[in-house]
Amino acid sequence: MDFLTAGDGWFARLWFERGLAGLYAVAFLSALRQFPALLGERGLLPVPEFLRHHRFREAPSLFHWRYGDGWFRVVAGTGLMLAVAMALGAFASSPLGVGTMVWLALYFLYLSIVNVGQAFYRFGWESMILEAGFFAAFLGPTWMEPSMLPSLILRWMLFRVEVGAGLIKLRVGGVWLDRTALYFHHETQPLPNPLSRGFHRLPRWMLRGGVGFSHAVQVAVPFGLFLPQPVAGIAAALIIVHQLLLIVAGNYAWLNWLTVVLAFVALPDGWLAAVTPAAPPAALAPRPLAWEIGLLGVTAGTVWLSIAPGRNLCSKRQRMNFCWNRWHLVNAYGAFGSVTQRRHEIVIEGTRAEVAGDAAAEWLAYEFKGKPGRPDRTPPLVAPYHLRLDWLMWFLPFSVRETPRGIVVMREERWFRALIDKLLEGDRAVSRLLRSDPFSDDPPNFVRARYFHYRFTTPSERRETGAVWKRTCLGDYLPPTRLRSRK
Structure with a gap:
């Protein structure tokens, strides 16, 4: 044969x-x-x-x-x-x-x-x-x-x-x-x-x-x-x-x-x-x-x-994307088994205000190259290129639990805290991973991360606003934070 x-x-x-x-x-x-x-x-x-x-x-x-x-x-x-x-x-x-x-x-x-x-x-x-x-x-x-x-x-x-x-x-x-x-x-x-x-x-x-x-x-x-x-x-x-x-x-x-x-x-x-x-x-x-x-x-x-x-x-307890050896040969593969029914996004913002709680503080958002941010921005085509930071940002909301009193972050990722510190330092290498950095000339005094619910706009909403997404803020994923050396 x-x-x-x-x-x-x-x-x-x-x-x-x-x-x-x-x-x-x-x-x-x-x-x-x-x-x-x-x-x-x-x-x-x-x-x-x-x-x-x-x-x-x-x-x-x-x-x-x-x-x-x-x-x-x-x-x-x-x-x-x-x-x-x-x-x-x-x-x-x-x-x-x-x-x-x-x-x-x-x-x-x-x-x-x-x-x-x-x-x-x-x-x-x-x-x-x-x-x-x-x-x-x-x-x-x-x-x-x-x-x-x-x-x-x-x-x-x-x-x-x-x-x-x-x-x-x-x-x-x-x-x-x-x-x-x-x-x-x-x-x-x-x-x-x-x-x-x-x-x-x-x-x-x-x-x-x-x-x-x-x-x-x-x-x-x-x-x-x-x-x-x-x-x-x-x-x-x-x-x-x-x-x-x-x-x-x-x-x-x-x-x-x-x-x-x-x-x-x-x-x-x-x-x-x-x-x-x-x-x-x-x-x-x-x-x-x-x-x-x-x-x-x-x-x-x-x-x-x-x-x-x-x-x-x-196996009834099937593993997906699992390696049995350090050489990455002959392993288990498979896409995501579960499908989330609501989209949540972490939006990172910064301000140069001296007091984070100042009502007049202007908070400006960092925009990522691939993940949703501004509601009026059409998602880009990036595959087969791999935007690694954007992908990990998508996983962050899975560590959030919504309660009647607000949201609770169950686990903080070490790489995310390091990212916040780099943004507060004005690190140029990290800034180049982003689509836009509103503080590229001078780092902010505070950075925060907000937790949003995103959904695609309906046809009528798109005609009225021109937006691709409609979003609602549900709370702070990370409260306003500054560099430790500035505390």
Whole structure:
């Protein structure tokens, strides 16, 4: 039985490698632009402090050798250049083993970043891109016959991504079982995009149908990935369509794009050849015996590592986005199982008033690049780029409990308190992570964080006010605060 494609898998390999390399480039670019401010020597969660409490065997990383913001830029910059080169096909026809070494270098460079990234790198797509990059190393160069083994391993990864996401929704139940989840999802997702409000306003029957389509694609369709063509290709195509719908409706960094790229390995060569300007050599070289033995070893290791995530898929206490090993290989994936039905946002404001309680004090808001802030601002399109600070800001309201007397913050995040201190100091590196800083020329005397309920405006409200959001302040998440040195 031929599990590859109607052809030989050459085009599927090409599309997968180029797409994955492009996503690695985005990941390294995101790190270059944000990591020093978030995790650098003077960051919110400094890496040097983390390394003092963790050994290499707990968190493998180049930075155990040394860490400095300059050295970090060398690591991330090298990864970016290698990823761009791979995306352009620079190593596609190089001697056997060269492409493998480049992919493994990309994997380990990014692993070095993820393993010291703490709260800012605890997202499922970090492990996903690492796992995909590791197994891409065994696909082989373009002049050699592709093997079915790496293709099956990558399909198994795609299967876990999709089925994990589907089962967690069914196990959580609630709005997923009664198919009303999309009544809320587009409004309450982490970072809406310009089309999210339109999707939120779709007829209810379409939104209910969308949930049914999601269940079918994520729970039933992935089994077709392991069947002969064209069934595997049809399954992959349905997964791609589903992911493209998620892409146009929200900003989930490279999660959806990576899932699309993974689905390429199951598409028939005949389909991809029709839209690919490149063509395989007239004759592909056979795989050397040593290469075949190596592939068998990788496959055996994958089977062994698959025991835990396989059991997890069958467990009533299913974990999502969970790593069983520090190398981020063969783990559990899955999107958010629960859907919040009300959107809450933390809005940070500052003032130069000498007394925080002064009724005449002018409080000005800091605007983030992706997360909702000003009601009249249309949410931007940022994916596959990952705005890490914006994402963590979305999680903050989950630590708030609303009571008849007001709101109660159950847990304060260390990185958030550090952010407030940086804003009070007028830290330029942190300021560059924001869309606008009203105190860029001179830091404020006080900063506070307010807790708001946000909802999309109705069509009539949009016509009257031009606003995208309607918001209501429910209290202070953080009361007016100043630097300790100023107290």
